[in-house]
Amino acid sequence: xTRNFRRTGCAGALLLMVAMTQYPIxxxxxxxxxxxxxxxxxxxxxxxxxxxxxxxxQKMNEALGKSVxxxxxxxxxxxxxxxxxxxxxxxxxxxxxxxxxxxSMNTVVHRKMPYDVVRDFDAITEVAVCPLxxxxxxxxxxxxxxxxxxxxxxxxxxxxxxxxxxGTPHHFAGELLKSMARIEIVHxxxxxxxxxxxxxxxxxxxxxFVALLSATPDIKSGKLRALAVTSLRRAVALPDxxxxxxxxLPGFDMGIWMALWAPAKTPREIxxxxxxxxxxxxxxxxxxRRMVEYGCEAASSTPEELRRLQTTEIEKYRKIAAAAGxxxx
Numbered sequence: 536x537t538r539n540f541r542r543t544g545c546a547g548a549l550l551l552m553v554a555m556t557q558y559p560i561x562x563x564x565x566x567x568x569x570x571x572x573x574x575x576x577x578x579x580x581x582x583x584x585x586x587x588x589x590x591x592x593q594k595m596n597e598a599l600g601k602s603v604x605x606x607x608x609x610x611x612x613x614x615x616x617x618x619x620x621x622x623x624x625x626x627x628x629x630x631x632x633x634x635x636x637x638x639s640m641n642t643v644v645h646r647k648m649p650y651d652v653v654r655d656f657d658a659i660t661e662v663a664v665c666p667l668x669x670x671x672x673x674x675x676x677x678x679x680x681x682x683x684x685x686x687x688x689x690x691x692x693x694x695x696x697x698x699x700x701x702g703t704p705h706h707f708a709g710e711l712l713k714s715m716a717r718i719e720i721v722h723x724x725x726x727x728x729x730x731x732x733x734x735x736x737x738x739x740x741x742x743x744f745v746a747l748l749s750a751t752p753d754i755k756s757g758k759l760r761a762l763a764v765t766s767l768r769r770a771v772a773l774p775d776x777x778x779x780x781x782x783x784l785p786g787f788d789m790g791i792w793m794a795l796w797a798p799a800k801t802p803r804e805i806x807x808x809x810x811x812x813x814x815x816x817x818x819x820x821x822x823x824r825r826m827v828e829y830g831c832e833a834a835s836s837t838p839e840e841l842r843r844l845q846t847t848e849i850e851k852y853r854k855i856a857a858a859a860g861x862x863x864x
Contacts, residue, residue: 564627564804571602573629577616577637579609583665583748586829587793588632591662594816612702613637614648621650625657625798627805632662635792636703639845643852644702644861652849658841659795659809662817665831666766666790667708668750668776670759672738680716680763680782683742687718695721697731697743702861705731705744707852708765708789710859715784735759746791747772747830765789771827792834792848794841806838 574592578584585607592603608616617637623629631638642652650656669680677683687694696712698705701724709722723740725731728749734740736758747770753759754773763782764770779787795813797806816822817835826833836844855861 564802567627567805567808568599568601570628571604572599572627573604573606575616575620575629575631576605576607577609577613577631577633578607580607583746583791583829583831584632584634584793586748587663587826587831590822590825591632591813591816594819594822595813598812598816612641612645612700614641614645614650618649620796620798621655623798625801627797627801627809629798630659630809631656631796633794633796635790635794635848638794638796639848640702640704640707640852642849643856653842653845655799656796657799657801657806658838658845659797659806660813660817660838661834661836661841661844662793662795662813663826663831664766664790664792664834665829666747666764666770667705667744668747668754668764668770668773669708669712669742669762669779670735670745670750670754671742671762672735672740673757673760674738675741675760677762678760680777680779680784683762684716684718684783687716687720691719692721694742695723695740697723697725697735697740699728699731700724700726704789704791705746706861707855708744710855710861711787711789712779712784714855714858715787749830751830770830771832772830792844793831794836794845810838 574588576585576588588605592605595603608619613634613636617631617633620629620631638652638656641648671677677686696709698709700706706722706724713720731743732749735743751772754761761773761776763777763779764773765779765787767778767780767788769778814835817833823833
């Protein structure tokens with residue numbers, strides 16, 4: 536046997552071994568799914584992310600023919616649940632329904648994270664977009680964003696706005712307002728939406744950015760006044776409330792977007808199948824109606840479009856954080 540033949544034989548055997556080890560993954564991708572799927576929601580029960588996961592999981596169950604189990608893993612700004620998925624087997628049986636925070640914003644405001652927001656996840660599809668709404672207490676003599684800007688310019692640092700915490704979309708919305716309008720208003724971070732809402736209703740803090748789902752009852756009752764929504768288009772749930780762009784701040788876009796992810800290195804066949812089925816669900820009339828009830832709007836994408844959205848959003852948050860002096864913790 537010649538040396539070249541032996542080398543060729545060894546190389547062929549090595550390729551055969553690799554192919555044999557990959558065979559179960561390929562076969563599994565073709566048959567997927569064969570058992571229940573766990574959908575990790577990195578936020579508590581009752582919020583907009585959890586509310587979205589429930590009908591999504593039910594529809595995925597119907598489409599894929601296997602149970603989809605909702606698993607809430609809240610904590611650390613969504614990072615606890617996201618890390619579960621980042622470290623899960625890349626077989627399509629552990630998925631992440633994220634908000635924008637744990638897959639983009641956190642990497643700007645946290646120096647140390649247990650996972651890499653880009654490297655450790657495979658994008659599947661966007662699912663929904665949830666704008667925020669700028670609210671003021673009725674005692675504040677403003678009825679538009681321009682009124683608020685004029686008041687802030689007349690009384691620098693006299694006004695304040697509430698958010699649900701440092702490094703959240705609500706906080707970044709306030710900093711984007713300050714930057715675009717060239718005004719100074721004091722950021723008052725709270726530990727969650729409940730305390731922020733209480734002080735807004737009591738007038739202890741005159742303004743704040745609030746998720747649409749939480750804000751709608753107080754707007755309709757007249758307890759708080761809506762000045763604008765933070766999306767580029769008017770919210771279906773609040774059609775009479777203008778956008779920040781319509782209010783004189785062109786291009787203002789800040790909210791919560793939700794998306795579906797798998798652990799990195801999930802077979803492309805599984806990613807593509809999930810994308811096809813979930814996009815059908817997201818585009819259905821029933822799902823779109825449910826999203827409007829939650830103050831959101833259904834959205835879908837290809838995996839590549841979702842990855843581009845993630846990259847663009849990370850850069851946007853970096854610029855806002857740099858301008859506002861928000862430093863990673």
